Amino acid sequence: MYQTELHDEEFSRFQRWLHHTAGIELSSTKKALVASRLAKRLCHYELDSYDDYFQLIMNDRSSELQLALDLLTTNETYFFREPKHFEFLAREIIATLPPDQKLRVWSAASSSGEEPYSLAMTLAEKRSAFNWEILASDISSRVLEQAMSGRYPIERAQNIPQPFLLKYCLKGVGLQEGSFIIERKLRDKVQFMQINLNQDLPDIGMFDVIFIRNVMIYFNKETKGQVLQRLLPRLKPGGYLLVSHSESLHGLPHGLRLVSPSIYQKG
Template sequence: MNTISDNEFGLFQRFIYDAAGITLSSAKKALVCGRLAKRLQACNLGSYSEYFKLLTSGQNGAEVQTAVDLLTTNETYFFREPKHFELLREAALAARNKAQPFRVWSAASSTGEEAYSIAMVLADTLGDAAWEVTGSDISTRVLQRARQAHYPMERCRQIPQTYLKRFCLRGIDEQQGTLLVDRTLRSRVQFMQVNLNTTLPRLAAFDVIFLRNVMIYFNGDTKRQVVARILEQLKPGGFFCIGHSESLNDITTALIQVAPSIYRKP
């Protein structure tokens, strides 16, 4: 299937908006066509309209999740936007003597690089003290890859050399050119499926929340709703990090900006 009509594209714009709050511009028409073509073939369907009917029939939840996985963009790498990790280190150091665990949420963790970057900083800063990292995403496909913690080396260039030696294993023989996050560090990171566009699961409050390079896919109303839900999970005095290309202008007044793309809850 090499073509999708404007009407059919409109159906999938509504589908992914309803499912995940993501707004697809008309420039994404070729992406939708390309990513769903194999599913039409796998389901033995002759048109995108027929595939949409399958998704909305209520009879195939697994296929709905597959379509959501394919239509969500997941781009990340280790230690993206280093200033946020400097802030994380400072916040963790300031909390070292507190009795409660230091908790961080990577709220759109994709394939896990962000969550493991956070864990490396906390392991280096807090050692065996009580700390927790939670990574979440709407896509089950990327969460499976995150739990495996196995990455091509080109995605790992920004990991500091000291962290590579302490927390990562280089692949050899048939695994050459890849990296595996050490089992001990992996055990400190929990991944779970979360749709930020719906009621969030019960989570204990976090000291730092990363929601980076996600809001660019939402319209204004969805941004406000998602941020409001997430901020309920942030401790007073906690930090909220967004992408450098994003802004909370007209989104919330509940936070104080302390640096570009870094906010704090009073």
């Protein structure tokens, strides 16, 4: 039977691995979370220790390694989180661009899709369907699968403005009762891609707006700086970068202009 205790030296191995792989800093307060999230995998493989599981994922560079990464990355999110950002997008960015100018937005820590679909609803209200697109990326393949489905429990709809809920969401019936799904036309406007911000970025082009919210908080200062240096070349001159209200780029080399708290513009 697998052990229920995660020893300090075992936890340290997972800390170092997660920081090296994803840039995420796991504090000592997360020890119980790591133990609980990985316990079922120990049981699945009938392993005697967390160290045995660590050795297993180090020798498995495919499915189980990705699953462990999925389990240990935090993915709490909800629709229209920090609504002032969506108001700024609609009022200060979309409204000031020529209607024929294509707008590209990157949700760089998209989790299970609530942020990019919130962006899509905002854009769909203000722009024609042909001149905007959204890239949504995350390190976790598990949450990206959920995001691509566009289906959520009905209680997740509570922060969606009522007009958007009626216009862009379909309530499940029959076997799908208790859930809702983002309408197909809106889902088709969002491209999902697995991207690790702690590694060199793939060729994804340039963006007018980059949302990088509620992820920098998990990085140390050095990693934050490295991630920024990967993101900034992807931001067009005059483009905007938005972080969470609980985050700041203070003390980091970025060369951006602070427009308002948590909103930055490239010169």
